[in-house]
Amino acid sequence: MLIIDRLDLSFQPGLNVLTGETGAGKSILLDSLGFVLGWRGRAELVRSGAAQGEVTAVFELSAGHAARAVLEEAGLPVSDELILRRVNSADGRKTGWVNDRRASGEVLRRLSDTLVELHGQHDDRGLLNPSGHRLILDDYAGLDALLADTRAAWAGRREARKRLAAAEAALAEVKAEEDFLRHAVEELDKLAPEPGEESDLDTRRRMMQAAERIREDIARASDALGYDGAEGAMANALRWLEGASDKAEGRLEGAVAALTRAMAELDEAGREVAECLDALEFNPHELEETEERLFAIRGLARKHSVAPDELAELAQTLSGRLAALDRGAEDIAELSRAVKAADAAYDAAAAAASAARKAAAERLDAAMAAELAPLKMERAVFRTEVNEGEPGPEGRDAVAFTVATNPGAPSGPLNRIASGGELSRFLLALKVCLSEERNRAVTMIFDEIDRGVGGATADAVGRRLKALASGGQVLVVTHSPQVAALGAHHWRVSKRVENDATLSTVTPLDPGAREEELARMLSGDTVTPEAKAAARALLAG
Numbered sequence: 120m121l122i123i124d125r126l127d128l129s130f131q132p133g134l135n136v137l138t139g140e141t142g143a144g145k146s147i148l149l150d151s152l153g154f155v156l157g158w159r160g161r162a163e164l165v166r167s168g169a170a171q172g173e174v175t176a177v178f179e180l181s182a183g184h185a186a187r188a189v190l191e192e193a194g195l196p197v198s199d200e201l202i203l204r205r206v207n208s209a210d211g212r213k214t215g216w217v218n219d220r221r222a223s224g225e226v227l228r229r230l231s232d233t234l235v236e237l238h239g240q241h242d243d244r245g246l247l248n249p250s251g252h253r254l255i256l257d258d259y260a261g262l263d264a265l266l267a268d269t270r271a272a273w274a275g276r277r278e279a280r281k282r283l284a285a286a287e288a289a290l291a292e293v294k295a296e297e298d299f300l301r302h303a304v305e306e307l308d309k310l311a312p313e314p315g316e317e318s319d320l321d322t323r324r325r326m327m328q329a330a331e332r333i334r335e336d337i338a339r340a341s342d343a344l345g346y347d348g349a350e351g352a353m354a355n356a357l358r359w360l361e362g363a364s365d366k367a368e369g370r371l372e373g374a375v376a377a378l379t380r381a382m383a384e385l386d387e388a389g390r391e392v393a394e395c396l397d398a399l400e401f402n403p404h405e406l407e408e409t410e411e412r413l414f415a416i417r418g419l420a421r422k423h424s425v426a427p428d429e430l431a432e433l434a435q436t437l438s439g440r441l442a443a444l445d446r447g448a449e450d451i452a453e454l455s456r457a458v459k460a461a462d463a464a465y466d467a468a469a470a471a472a473s474a475a476r477k478a479a480a481e482r483l484d485a486a487m488a489a490e491l492a493p494l495k496m497e498r499a500v501f502r503t504e505v506n507e508g509e510p511g512p513e514g515r516d517a518v519a520f521t522v523a524t525n526p527g528a529p530s531g532p533l534n535r536i537a538s539g540g541e542l543s544r545f546l547l548a549l550k551v552c553l554s555e556e557r558n559r560a561v562t563m564i565f566d567e568i569d570r571g572v573g574g575a576t577a578d579a580v581g582r583r584l585k586a587l588a589s590g591g592q593v594l595v596v597t598h599s600p601q602v603a604a605l606g607a608h609h610w611r612v613s614k615r616v617e618n619d620a621t622l623s624t625v626t627p628l629d630p631g632a633r634e635e636e637l638a639r640m641l642s643g644d645t646v647t648p649e650a651k652a653a654a655r656a657l658l659a660g
Contacts, residue, residue, distance in 0.1 A: 126623075126624065128148075128625055130562075130594060130608070132592050132607075133593070133606075134584055134587075134593050134595065134606045134607045134608070135594045135595070135610065136597055136605075136606030136608070136609050137594065137597070137610045137611075137625070138597060138598070138603050138612070139612030139613055141598075148596075148625070149564065149566060152235070153237075154205055155176045155203050155205045155227070156176070156203065156228065156231035156234070157224040157225070157228035157230075158231065171206050171207060171209060172207045173205070173206045173207075175203065175204045176204075177200060177201070177202050178203075178562075179199065179200060180198075180200070180560075181560055184233065184560050185233035186201060186233040189229050190218075190230070193226050193229075195217050195222065195226070196218040198218065201217070201218065202218055202219070203215070203217055204216040205227065217230070233560075235563075236563045237564045237566065238546055238547075238550060238563065238568055247532075249520075249532060252503075252518045252519055253476075253513070253518035255520075256476055256479055256480060256483065256503060256505075259479055259553050260475055262479075265468070265471055265475055266513050268468045268471070269465070269468040269469055269471075270512045270513065271468075272467075272469075273511065273512040274512075275464060275465070276458075276462055276464070276465040278461075279454070279461035280458055282454055282457070283451070283455060283458050286450055286451055286454050287451060290444070290447040290450075293441075293443060293447065294447075300441045301441065303437050304434070307419070307430065307433065307434035308434065308438075310416065310419060310430075311434075312416050312419070312430040314428045315428060316427075317417065317420075317427035318428075320409055320413040321413060324406065326399075327405065327409065328406070330399035334396065334399045337392060337399070338396060341389065344385060345389065349385060350382075350386075353381060353382055354382070356378060357378045357382065360374055360375050360378065472516070473514055473516050476505050476514075476516055480503035480505050483553075484501060484503055486552040487501040488500075488501065490583070491548050494576055494580065494583075495544075495576040496524075496548075499523065499524050499525070499545075500530065501520070501522050501545065501548075502523075502530060503518065503519075503521075504518065504519045504521055505518055506518075506519075519532070520533055520549070521533070533545055543570060543572070544576075544580065546568060547583055550587065551583050554587055560591070561591070563587060563588075563592070564594045564595075565584065565593065565595045565597075566596045567596050568580070568597075569581070569598075569602050573599065577600075581601050581602035581603075581604070582605060598640065600637045600654065603637060605660075609632075610626065610627055611625070611626050611628055612625050613625075613626070633654075633658065634651060634655055637654035638650035638651045638653070638654040641653050
């Protein structure tokens with residue numbers, strides 16, 4: 120990667136310090152780490168003449184480490200060891216792997232948020248970004264339970280307002296057609312159509328219309344079948360034949376039997392014709408009434424663009440909408456009361472969160488004052504401002520970290536008021552105050568955060584870095600011998616020229632080499648006995 124040929128580093132728990140001359144490659148190391156973590160930095164990291172550059176980073180994950188959730192969500196293998204690998208080809212293509220599975224830069228960045236924190240004079244990802252100050256304060260205050268209540272109250276408030284708005288919109292829509300509804304419902308109720316009624320009316324109408332045409336012929340047929348017609352003639356013929364049958368020596372028995380059967384059939388025919396005549400008997404006004412109702416049903420169906428059999432269902436629907444209109448004011452009043460109750464619940468939850476934030480802000484400001492004094496910034500004032508902002512799921516507070524570097528001086532945002540050295544110390548003090556046991560799983564990196572300070576102040580910076588590293592892992596790039604002397608592990612970054620190529624290397628230092636490196640940092644290129652003595656004193660603590 121640029122001036123690195125091949126390099127394997129195994130950083131240890133505790134405070135790891137990296138020192139070396141300017142230009143030795145310390146920033147390239149951080150760029151390489153940022154590359155494998157998916158950070159946006161240098162566009163190209165491939166060393167001249169190489170086909171590609173590759174960076175691999177290995178992390179140990181505790182049982183409840185936040186990276187495990189990211190891996191599960193991304194469908195990647197989860198184990199106690201997390202291996203990130205990313206390749207940068209000479210043509211600019213970048214390819215990443217997580218536990219030997221292809222992964223996007225976005226997944227790498229999401230993992231990096233759970234693995235590493237970078238702090239330096241140009242840190243704009245966390246402490247210097249005002250949009251994240253409320254989240255930092257909430258984390259410091261431990262507001263998980265209060266915020267859960269606030270989010271629930273916000274959701275209830277939003278839902279109550281949504282229901283009220285929907286009801287008001289529906290009522291407004293119904294009111295716009297109130298005249299139509301009342302007229303339509305009255306018209307439908309007055310007619311009271313039934314499903315299937317149109318078909319029945321049409322059948323009856325056709326029967327009555329047909330009856331006028333066929334009843335006369337059926338009546339004639341009934342007369343022809345009656346006693347004055349076929350029935351009487353057949354009865355006379357049967358009576359005459361029965362009287363002559365005894366003298367005909369059996370020759371008329373078949374005829375008599377046939378006539379007897381014919382009389383029975385004739386009687387059945389006459390009965391059915393009579394029933395038909397009865398069925399065709401109707402009141403002359405009934406046809407007119409049937410036609411009027413049939414045409415009324417069909418006309419109303421056309422008016423509402425529905426089938427005649429759907430009129431009854433339409434009547435129920437319109438009646439329901441009219442009823443909703445009539446009770447709309449009552450419903451709106453009830454929903455308005457629900458909105459007021461939801462608003463009150465949210466206001467109470469937001470007020471509780473705000474009170475907790477203000478109390479935590481006072482504690483944080485006091486803790487910062489205690490931390491700034493040893494860093495030779497006892498005259499500076501750090502203040503956590505909690506002001507009313509736009510309401511949201513986490514309440515209605517706007518939080519901002521401000522500083523005033525001297526008494527009476529105006530306060531303002533961290534990155535606008537403090538100088539480079541002051542800003543570094545503010546960031547360090549704030550990080551010490553915010554540090555908790557649950558943050559120990561994150562590797563913290565401080566890039567020359569001690570720049571611009573020396574002597575007792577640099578010693579105070581180093582001791583706070585050492586405290587941060589207790590139970591965790593901290594990497595510090597430093598030019599301060601006081602800071603370097605407090606490291607649990609010391610690495611020297613140096614460069615050399617081989618075959619006209621500049622290469623950077625990193626060497627872990629034993630106690631003797633550490634003394635030599637500290638002496639160099641104290642005296643420059645020429646290491647004096649006095650510098651070595653001072654280095655031994657620093658290492659002795």
